[in-house]
Amino acid sequence: MLLVYTHKITPRLRYTFKQICTRILGVPVSFTTTIEDFIAHDNLKMSYTRQPLGKEFFIRSNELLFEQGLNDVEIKVSDWEDTKCFFPNGEQSALPFDIFAASFYLLSRYEEYMPHVKDEFGRFTAKESLAFNNGFLRQPVVDIWALKFRKTLEVQFPDFTFPERQYKITPVIDIPKAYSYKLKGIMRSVGGTFNDLFRFKLKNIYTRYSVLFGFRNDPYDTFKYIINKQKQVKDKFIFFFLIGDFSTYDKNINAQKSKFISLIKEVGDYSKIGLKASYFALTDSAILKTEKLRMESIINQDLYASRNSYSKLNLPESYRNLVELEIPEDFTMGY
Known part of the structure; x- marks a missing residue:
């Protein structure tokens, strides 16, 4: 089980971590706001907050998962290895951007809640999307980010064995x-x-x-x-x-x-x-x-x-x- 220390547990945070950690990587996830519980945990763990507690596996959080309602989010997309990323988070973080906030933005279709131009049937079109306008529409970026997140965790926790997912098609x-x-x-x-x-x-x-x-x-x-x-x-x-x-x-x-x-x-x-x-x-x-x-x-x-x-x-x-x-x-x- 992955234990996540954070300063605030929200529905957005639970949803995003469970999608990336449990549904994609196959690892159960739990959350705590208590430092003592986090320190006592002797298995897979990380902190997701504004500043690291010490030298633990740390990803600096963007505020998106702790907000309520909708806000006009400013996004600047950058290249990262063989894919794209946004919401950069500084050198202290194990990853150069907040994959959880970025994943939530895409998974929730956040941009479709904001004012946008619809087609003749009232649909949000691909050409209006952040992915199309930044060249990653054809990449499953959330899954790519999740697998890169796993590789980073494997370096920090070499004794932990991640389960392998089985691939299947549903016509x-x-x-x-x-x-x-x-x-x-x-x-x-x-x-x-x-x-x-x-x-x-x-x-x-x-x-x-x-x-x-x-x-x-x-x-x-x-x-x-x-x-x-x-x-x-x-x-x-x-x-x-x-x-x-x-x-x-x-x-x-x-x-x-x-x-x-x-x-x-x-x-x-x-x-x-x-x-x-x-x-x-x-x-x-x-x-x-x-x-x-x-x-x-x-x-x-x-x-x-x-x-x-x-x-x-x-x-x-x-x-x-x-x-x-x-x-x-x-x-x-x-x-």
């Missing part, structure tokens, strides 16, 4: 439209036909009616192929089905249709099922709750994961809604 399959032509109903099929005629897309018309009359498979109907792939691997895929009401932004199959319900159930026999929340569910928890209950009635089990349409997040509302509805996992976050 995520997004299904905003289960079929291109099937199960759309007469009105949508006729409307799609006239739309193709207007745009002179005669091949689409041929394909549409070949599918509707059963002469060929729907071009989106790849579910049997994917399920066969699922049978060949141990880790479960996650299928996120959109079952929200039809709207300008969401144009999937009607969730009341028995063949669509049967498709979800069949896929669920082999893989995990998640909810692709509709566009309007992102801002209305009542709609999200309706969609959650609708999906749970189909799969006959509690919903454990969701993913938002258009990869849109409204911070902090999106996650507060998921917590309130007891949906434990989200697969939306990204740019």
Whole structure:
């Protein structure tokens, strides 16, 4: 166990240290504000505060993890070995910057709480990010920092053995439209036909009616192929089905249709099922709750994961809604 001495224990501090030390490095972490307890601890330990107590492993803290609310944070990004860093902290520190404050800034999406320019769907875009504008968008910098932190600890505590993490992939399959032509109903099929005629897309018309009359498979109907792939691997895929009401932004199959319900159930026999929340569910928890209950009635089990349409997040509302509805996992976050 890693014992951390600090002058103040805050939720931000607990969250960040547990992410870096426990979830990434696999080391349990505990905190103390009592010097005597820190001195008595004869295993892995460090101080994270303004000044070192003596010659212990010390990282000088930035104030970010001890603040409340939001402040306009001034950040100057610098090069550090093969990556980037910010929040420099002086020569006494074991690392040249506060990796915990910097990690919290990125993990919490701090910049997305501040005023920023949104795109047409109300999303924070990559081009607005600190990472894009400083050339480290494609680096998993928090993980890189954590591993460099581990190497520094190994020098100070050579007898401590860090656990090795196991790598695995979880394939995520997004299904905003289960079929291109099937199960759309007469009105949508006729409307799609006239739309193709207007745009002179005669091949689409041929394909549409070949599918509707059963002469060929729907071009989106790849579910049997994917399920066969699922049978060949141990880790479960996650299928996120959109079952929200039809709207300008969401144009999937009607969730009341028995063949669509049967498709979800069949896929669920082999893989995990998640909810692709509709566009309007992102801002209305009542709609999200309706969609959650609708999906749970189909799969006959509690919903454990969701993913938002258009990869849109409204911070902090999106996650507060998921917590309130007891949906434990989200697969939306990204740019």
